[in-house]
Amino acid sequence: MSNLPLQRRRQRRNFIHGIGFLAPNLLGFLAFTLIPLLLSLFMAFSNWDLRLHNIFVREPLRFVGLDQFRTLLEQKDFWKFLGNTLFLMMGIPLTIIGSLMAAILLSQDFRVASGRRLIYLIAGVLLIGSTVILALAGAGATGMVLLMSGVVCLVLIGGMAAGSTVYRTLFYVPHFTAGVAVFLLWKKLYSPQGGPVNNFLAPILDGLAGFVRVLPAHSDMAMLIASRVLMLGLLLLGLNVARKQWTQGDWGTIPIVLGLILLGLPVWYTPRWGAVPAIDQFFPLAAGVVLLVQIVLALRVTRMPCPLDEGMGNALVLSALLMTLQFALLGLGNVGFHLPQMAADGLEPPKWLNEYHWAKPAIMIMSIWASIGSNNMLLYLAGLSNVPVELQEAADIDGATRFQRFWHVTWPQLAPVTFFIVIMSVMGGLQGGFEMARAMTAGGPAGATTTLSYFVYTEAFENGRMGYASAIAWVLFAMVFLITLFNWKFGSRYVND
Amino acid sequence: MKYIFLVSFVVLSIAGIALTLTRSDVVGDKPIVYWQTQPSPEARNRAQLFRQWLAENGRPDIDLRIDPTSPNLSKTIIQGVSGVGGDLIQINIGADLTYLQEIGILEDLTDAALEHGFDTSTFASRAVSETTVNGRQYAYPFQLYVLLLYVNKTTFEELGLPLPPKQMNFETFERLGREFVERANPPGQPHRRFFAESVNYNTMRRSLGLDVFNETLTACVLDDARYERVLELIHRWTYDLRILPSAADISSFAATGGTPFGPRLYQFKEGNIGIIGGGNYLMGAMRQLGTIELAVIHQPAEEFPNALFGAGMLAMYRGSKNKAAAYEFLRFVASSTWNQSVAKVGDGIPANLQYAYDPDFLDPPNYPNEAGCNIVFVEAVELIGVPYSYSPFVPFSISNKIDNDAYQQFMAGRMSAKDAARRATELINREIERTLRDRPALREEYERRLERQKEIDRLRSEGKPVPLEWIDNPFHRHYYQFKGWVAP
Structure with missing residues (x-):
């Protein structure tokens, strides 16, 4: 006491x-x-x-x-900028695949066992040689090609000498390089005339133009139809997997519905964005037939019971990937259709950041480059090191091929990492795009690269509408919050699946 | 651990206090004034000149420091409303001055201007509307500019073409442009050399009697066939005739050399662009590239010759902690020393036009290649300069962005000229409605102007003149006088 x-x-x-x-x-x-x-x-x-x-x-x-929110939702620009943000986010699946491939590559040891001194010697000579070439030939086209060849050799030999640490560092470079410096560099790379990207593309496009000119008549239509058939094939693949997973009780009804919505987006947009309305208007009909067949097939078997939200992660990852591929095919088909006409006068490389239709893909390509070697790759590297060796060995003993070992052992083991990366990437994507818009395009041309975060900035600090800018920020927050809720709800289950 | 933490905390606190107490503006013996401006050798030279002027006039020394800023206003706004703005703020157009005054960060300089002998009666009359809001002066114009076109005479001579005349209508501009690109570019090859870098669509539509806003600035009136004509012409000149470079062509120039004003001047000097637009301030930058034989002409215009006019201005931050010292710099800007320095350097037109007729300014002895250029600028200021129009019912940043976006959408092939004109009009008018909804205090003034606008429209439809004081839009004030529509 x-x-x-x-x-x-x-x-x-x-x-x-x-x-x-x-x-x-x-x-x-x-x-x-x-x-x-x-x-x-x-x-x-x-x-x-x-x-x-x-x-x-x-x-x-x-x-x-709620006036500010009402004004926001009524403003066409908001929807356009949200569309821009979502468009740029379509690069996320490609980024994830790239990060995974990089991680798998970098988990190998490239070091050679002997002759290290010789390798160091060669690397040193190459480094000095590259510098001399740059000094003698200047930064002109020939000098740059020689220099780049030298640097590539240097990187390869450096990897042989010092192992994968060299590559891990190199892949991670974009992530720790100052953003604005990277953006300015890419702006130069994308320069329409004289930029390295277009210098590289110009001879390829010349060759392609020559090839396209000798193609038989109606090849434009053939390319368009081929792309639409491939799109239908991807849709069929997605629906087929979904049907099987649903009937086997691995996927619940909610992920099936969400997956169908994602898969349905390209179907919805094909008549609107397609190059030949007379053909593209039938695409939803064909897709409907495919869907109907799958529904009939699904209803003919007895379904194993499962919770409504079972298999959410797998369903969304697969649907998002297939959706991106379908959109890519839609664009390629359109380009293919117009190609003979464009090739008649010679194919010119894109104007990238200066052209309304190319500005967003240009930004997306740069983002993919920057994100492949980012923290995602490190997370996958860590995830790969945690995959139990016994499982791999067991699969090996069972006679599994390399790909089967990856698909049935490694990939499921990486599920927690993948899910975390997807969620973080989506959240980052919704909030991203400001620095790029500010440094590279000022949101143009004609608002093509204005994202929601840049919209918040312009409304607050250029137009002085703090209330309105806050409303946009809170709408953005609501979107991110919904995704976080989704993560809480389904994250752990996906991992356990 | 807690003792380590405590010691760290105490050390950091002491260091912070020591740093604060030893700051130069705390321990220094002279006041410090921050001048928000674009950093340039000229700005640094003027800061040096200011100190000399202080010494010569027996005034106490002041430490004038340049606070680098960009023409974009956001930094000024953010710093200003956060209470940490620079003591003196450089402003480049009257619309920005109006906005900064509306957000309350500018000091009223009317009395100081009277005392310094630099009130609105002393400088160019066309700059008055730029420096004042509701009859009060908020800035000192330190130099004037008017946007005209420079011609590289050597380029035209080399191509065997006559120099373009001082004034051209649209048809002449197109005809000369076609001749230029035909001579300058190999046949059958994509054009790499262009007649002009750009034309100003604002000036072009104004030359047809059309502005963004109506006479009382209560509505956008761009949904008009005259604007559609201008848009279609520029599109034709850019993409069909290729006498103007596209945005992508201009972007490509960026990869091929540069000057403080970007790679455009380099392309102009090299003869890849025959004509570029700008104020006389460009001549300073061009001098760095060597000798370019120059002539100055007006923007292509139809009935009403005009040029966009503006003033570089200096305003004082209302939250300045060194107002007395900042006033000294304003006194310097009002002095003959400053105006003579503008005339000598030639990076603008002196705000007090009596200095603009200095023979050394009009024909700089060291730069005979510029002979006859500055007089065209000075005459343009006096005769055809018209500032941007901006409405009190919509921030200029918004109306200008909408106007520019619609233009870009049209040039990108995203919409027709008619749709672009209609879209700009609809969106700007919607913004006006929104301002009135957000700021009901403006409603009364708006209604008053609306009534006046109806009266103006009635008089004009009857072909009768209109009292000049009824017109708020600076463009329409000049246009009505030009047309003889002003009531005596």
Whole structure:
């Protein structure tokens, strides 16, 4: 009994010490996160405009309820910029595949056992040689080609000498290089005339133009139809897998519906974006027939029972991938259709950032390049090192091929990593695009590369509409929050599956 | 651990306090003034000149520091409303001045201007609307500019072509442009050399009597066949006749050499572009490239010759902690020393036009290749310069962006000229409605102007003149005078 006050004093003292330790962090969190967050929530429901309210102007603010959100949803630009954001996010599946392939590649050891001194010698000579070439030939086309060849050899030999660490570092370089520097570099690479990308493409396109010119008549239509058939094939593949998984009780109804929505998007857009409306308008009909057949097949067998949301992760990953491929085929088919006509006058490389239709793909390509070697690759590398060797050995003993070992052993074991990467990439994608828009295109041409985050910036700091900008930010937050909820709900189950 | 933490905390706190107390503006013996401007050798030279001027006039020394900023206003806005703006703010168009005044970060300089002898009666009359809001002066114009076209005379001579005349209508511009590109480019090859870098669609539509806003600035009126004509012409010149480079061509220039004003001047000097647009401030940059034989002409225009006019201005931050010292710099800007320095350097037109007729400014002795250029700029300021029009009912940043976006959409082939004109009109008018909804205090003024607009429309439909004071739009004020539609 007599120790109680002493114990309480000690507890209080410990509490004060604990708070003291936490205070800097807590104060920082309050000042720079929580209070601005609450303030922006308040702003989103007010008519806060810099012309009405700032430290010099203090006109009374008005509560406007949901007006800002209503204006936002009625504004065509918002939907356009959301579309831009989602378009850029279509690169995510490719990024994930790229990161996985890079990780698998980099988990191998490239080091050669002997002759290291000789290799170092060759590498050194190549390095000096490249520098000399650059000095002598200048940065002209020949000099650049020689230099690049030298650098490639240097990288290969460096890998042989120092092992995969060299490649891991090189792959990770884009991630720790300052963003603006990378963007400016890509802007130069994309320069329509004289840029390295178009310099590389020009002879290829010349060759392609020559090839296309000698193609038989109606080859344009054949390419278009081939692309649509392949799109149907991908749809069929997706539906077939979905049907089997559903009937076997591996996928529940909710993931099936969500997957169908994703697979249905290219079907919906084909008549709208297709090159030949007379043909493309029948695409949804053909897709409907495929769907109907699959439904009939599904209903003919007795389904194994399973929870409604079973298999969510697998279903979404597969559907997103197939959707991206379908869209890619849609675009390729359109290009193929117009190709003979374009080739008649010679094929010119794209104008990339200056052309409305190419600006977004140009940004997407750059993002994919930057993301393949990012943290995603490191996560996959860590995930690969955790795959139990016994499982691989067991599969090997069972006579599984390399691909079968990957598909049935490695890939399922990487499920937690994949799911985490997908969620983080989607969240990052929704919030991303600001730096690129600011540094490379100023959101143009004609708003083609304006993403939601850049929209928030322009509304707040160029137009002074703080309330409206806050409303956009909160809508963005709502989207990210929904994805986080999705993660909580299905993440652990996907991993356990 | 807790003692390590405590010691770290104390050390950091002491270091922070020491750093604060030893800051140069705390311990220095002279006041520091921050001048928000684009960093350039000229700005640094003027800061040096300011100190000399202070010494010569027996005034206490001031440490003038350049706070680098870009022409984009966002940095100024963010710093200003956060209470950490530069003491002196450089502004390049009146629309920005109006916006900064609306957000309350500018000091009223009317009384200071009277005291310094630099009020609105002393500088170019066309700059008055740029520097004032509701009759109060918020900035000192430190130099003027008007956007005309430079001609590289050597390029035309080498091609055996006569120099373009000082004034051209659209048809003449097109005809000369076709001749130029035919001579300059090998037949059958894509054009790599262009007649002109660009034309100003604002000036072109104004030359047809059309502006973004109506007379009272209450509505956008771009949905008009005259604007469609301008759009279609520019498209034709860019993509069909290829006498103007496309955005992609201009982007390609970026890979082939540059100057402080971008690679365009280099292309101009090399003869790949026969004509470029700009103010007389470009001549300073061109001098760095060597000698270019120059002539200056007007933008292509039809009935109403005009040119976009503006003023480089200096305003004072309302939250400045060194206002007395900042006023000293404004006094310097109003002085003959400053105006003479503008005339001598030639990076603008002196705001006080009496200095603009200095023979050394009009025909710089060291640059005979520029002879006869500055007089065209000065005359343009006096005769045809018209500032941008901006409505109090929609921020210029928004109306300008909408206008520009519609133009880009049209040039990208995303919509027809008619749709672009209609879209710009609809969106700007929707923004006006939105401003009135968000700021009901403006409604009364809007209604008043609307009534006046109806009266103007009625008088014009009857072919009667209109009192000049009824017209708020600076373009229409000049246009009505030009047409003789102003009531005596």
